[in-house]
Amino acid sequence: MKKRLFSGIQPSGELHIGNYLGAIQNWTRYLDDYECIYSIVDYHSLTIPYDHQAMPERILNLAMMLLACGLTPERCVLFRQSDVLEHTALSWILSCMTTINYLERMIQYKEKAEQHGAPNIGLFSYPILQSADILLYRAGTVPVGEDQLQHLELSRDVARKFNLRVESDYFPEPQALLTPARRVLGLDGKQKMSKSLGNHIALADDEATITQKMKRAVTDTRRMRRSDPGEPNDCNVFSWHGFFSSEAEREDIAPRCRSAEIGCMDCKKILIQNMNAQLEPIRERYAEWASKPAEVEEILHEGARKARTIAQETLREVHALLGLQHQY
Ligand code: AMP
Ligand code: TRP
Numbered sequence: 001m002k003k004r005l006f007s008g009i010q011p012s013g014e015l016h017i018g019n020y021l022g023a024i025q026n027w028t029r030y031l032d033d034y035e036c037i038y039s040i041v042d043y044h045s046l047t048i049p050y051d052h053q054a055m056p057e058r059i060l061n062l063a064m065m066l067l068a069c070g071l072t073p074e075r076c077v078l079f080r081q082s083d084v085l086e087h088t089a090l091s092w093i094l095s096c097m098t099t100i101n102y103l104e105r106m107i108q109y110k111e112k113a114e115q116h117g118a119p120n121i122g123l124f125s126y127p128i129l130q131s132a133d134i135l136l137y138r139a140g141t142v143p144v145g146e147d148q149l150q151h152l153e154l155s156r157d158v159a160r161k162f163n164l165r166v167e168s169d170y171f172p173e174p175q176a177l178l179t180p181a182r183r184v185l186g187l188d189g190k191q192k193m194s195k196s197l198g199n200h201i202a203l204a205d206d207e208a209t210i211t212q213k214m215k216r217a218v219t220d221t222r223r224m225r226r227s228d229p230g231e232p233n234d235c236n237v238f239s240w241h242g243f244f245s246s247e248a249e250r251e252d253i254a255p256r257c258r259s260a261e262i263g264c265m266d267c268k269k270i271l272i273q274n275m276n277a278q279l280e281p282i283r284e285r286y287a288e289w290a291s292k293p294a295e296v297e298e299i300l301h302e303g304a305r306k307a308r309t310i311a312q313e314t315l316r317e318v319h320a321l322l323g324l325q326h327q328y
């Protein structure tokens with residue numbers, strides 16, 4: 001039997017290559033070796049202000065992009081979190097096993113509370129819902145970016161508390177599977193790639209847009225003139241080659257950058273070409289899925305049916321362990 005793996009992503013708008021490299025591409029690596037369950041976590045998106053009219057389209061577009069990246073129904077379960085109400089039921093139970101103190105230490109909460117002001121209870125208990133997402137499927141493995149490590153630590157703590165309370169080892173303690181692309185920097189070469197900073201390349205950008213954006217991508221800042229020698233290890237564009245170019249290409253580029261034989265534009269051109277070769281098939285498949293929204297909806301429904309079967313069984317067992325009854 002394959003081990004079970006769970007991860008989730010919020011429908012927070014247009015995906016960029018940081019999301020792709022840091023999350024989605026990584027998700028596709030486990031499709032053969034794990035039983036993978038992936039969720040579009042729309043309930044998590046309610047924790048900060050959002051446009052409710054745009055939400056249905058955001059969810060559907062995200063589903064289309066996930067499918068285009070290879071997370072197809074033959075290979076994994078893909079579903080929308082709000083279709084499986086057991087997530088919130090388990091979240092309540094787990095919230096009774098989590099201290100306020102612990103939640104107050106969460107970095108993401110502190111950052112977002114500051115950003116948006118007047119934080120709601122949902123934002124505060126966000127990591128509990130995340131723990132419920134994982135534990136509902138008794139998943140022991142969770143691929144995430146490094147920003148989620150603290151939340152996963154909390155999910156282990158919650159699992160331990162529950163197990164202790166009911167004197168069992170019912171829940172596994174979820175372990176993070178860190179992505180190789182833990183923190184992809186943006187075009188500015190300084191900050192994490194993020195849509196809100198506008199330093200991103202969107203996963204759906206066409207070649208012309210990528211080329212346009214790459215012009216302003218910051219390289220080794222000490223290399224002012226074409227004739228200055230560059231240092232690939234201090235260059236964000238070169239680090240992107242690590243995600244899109246072959247090792248042979250990188251070994252070829254590095255010394256030629258150091259000797260100023262090639263300029264930054266030459267190096268960028270190679271990168272654009274390789275980036276495009278990887279992203280073009282995704283864009284094409286995305287366009288295909290986008291032409292059949294009803295089929296995508298049906299995939300989400302079918303995913304929810306499968307997820308619900310597992311979720312209901314867990315909740316039934318959790319209720320029994322806690323001395324509660326379960327009637328459905
Ligand atoms: P967000 O859009 O920030 O909610 O992130 C969605 C997913 O993409 C999460 O799993 C993040 O860890 C990942 N992610 C977002 N931005 C980056 C980045 N710049 N580098 C690596 N991973 C990222
Ligand atoms: N909090 C995660 C993020 O911002 C998304 C998420 C929600 C998640 N539930 C999860 C990730 C469960 C892994 C497992 O990226």
